[in-house]
Amino acid sequence: MNNKSFISEVANRTGMDSEDAQMFAYTLVDVMNECFQKGDVVSFSNFGSFEVKKRMERIMVSPNTKKRMLVPPKLVLSFKPSSTIKEKIKNGGLQ
């Protein structure tokens, strides 16, 4: 499902325009970003939670140059689905 179909489906269900629905999506991401700046966990009931996690720095060997490289530490966003949605997906009977 690409972005266009997604937004149009959301617009249908909420009775708003596609454009508005897209703008809302952007705003939602902005709001979440603000929470991430603070380091908070953002959670949505019956869906899951988004959390900022820290990855350690590590040494890796570049496949191109065969040199040892040091990858710096970084913050990544991770998603943890809630049990309800996991069940739903399991029981949804996928092909």
Add this chain to the structure above:
Amino acid sequence: MKDIASQLAKKKNIRISEAENYLDAFFAVIHDGLKADKLVKIKGFGTFKLIEVRDRESVDVNTGERVLIDGHTKITFTPENSLKEMVNKPFSQFETVELNDGVEFGSMPNENVEAENGNIGNKDSESENNSTVDNTSVSGENSRLSVDYGNDGHCGSELDIAKEVGADDGIVEAESEAATEEEVILNNSTDTLDSHNSQSGNTDALVHADNEAESRISFKTEDELSLVSGETPDSESETEKDPSDNQPSPSALQAGDSANVVNETFPDSDNNALDNKEKSQDPFVVSDETERRNAQGQSQMAYVASGIPEGDTRKAHKKAGNVKLVLLSLLALASIASAFVAGLYLGGKNERSVPASKVVVVKKAYPSKKSGYHKAAVSKAADTIAAKVNIAGEDNVEKGGKAEIKDVQDHISETENSEIQSAKRMVKTGAYVIEGTDRTVKVKDGQTMKVLARRYLGEGMECYLQVHNGKSEVKVGETINIPKLKLKKKAANNKVS
């Protein structure tokens, strides 16, 4: 969820119920889309995918038995690049760099995973780590030089984090209140100290008390938790330990008292303190300089007065600064050390891989001469000594000079001998046997032992040339015998196998 909805409503000027409605639809569509297509892409956000996982054999951690983890479907989310960068903003200045040889990494201590609130914007990763370590560690030590890194491990202590978050909020609130409280403190201290001091003493006390309060606030902003965890059992640190305690006044009074005792002896700190006072209007503006001045101004007091609470803040503050300093110095040391080792190695190579100890021996004898070519150094020394002898022209000096020259010459021969000895060793253990002279060659301009050896025998064969001719260096115009070499069968076989 409700939070997000209310913030969304605020931003878009809609009712909260409408925002909630939107959110519900949003995630419902994601869910349905996943069921239908196994993939949902949202612009500006990321991609949700359904991934099938096959059955997997594993071992039950408790019993050690083999267990089967069934295949299942998992939901994954991959953030879009723009979102990734936003999230990684605090670390955005880092890059992947090449690692030089010789730099080793020990295992990194684990850190709690959760990023803290309130301080990411203005602080670097170190204080972040400091604070996050304190999130989980019960004793609440400062994390030192070791930069503690997180891993995938689950923090498992959302409660702790919530508590710390609450604590942080408490401290942050305390800071804003402390600005107004400062004035109260000042007034208080004026009253209490009036009886003890002259007018000038009072101002000093005031200023110092202000200093103290402000520095404490400033330290809180930076090293909140390191202070909160506190190391010394002073009453002031205990006060600080309790985050809900919004009353710095009693400890400020204490500080004021002790400050009084010493303030006359240190007029300098007044100036610093006055400067700080101007800045104290905005307790959130904390410059490194202010803290340093604070630390300096107070360190003097700390030394003289016993049990002064400032010692804590100074220590705590210094620790943060020290961490950086120590890190930097370690890095510098590491680079210097590796450069030195490289230099030794290279210098050694030029001298036909003379073992490092030989070079050191030479250096010891003539510590002032630091040249890769020790022979040159030795001859230089000999020259200077000879020059000295010529200039001085006295018996004593001559005697001394001659003795020195003799020493030098002995040393030259000694070093030459040592070189030949090592060459002999190499020939002994080498793959070839010298079977006499192959030919005789005259040394031309610019040719060295190494060059000749490379030309007639091969790379790394100088030892044979040296041993055969009984000398380690050649002069232009000399005649050298090139040895005839035969492969030692046994040794060669060993090598091959």
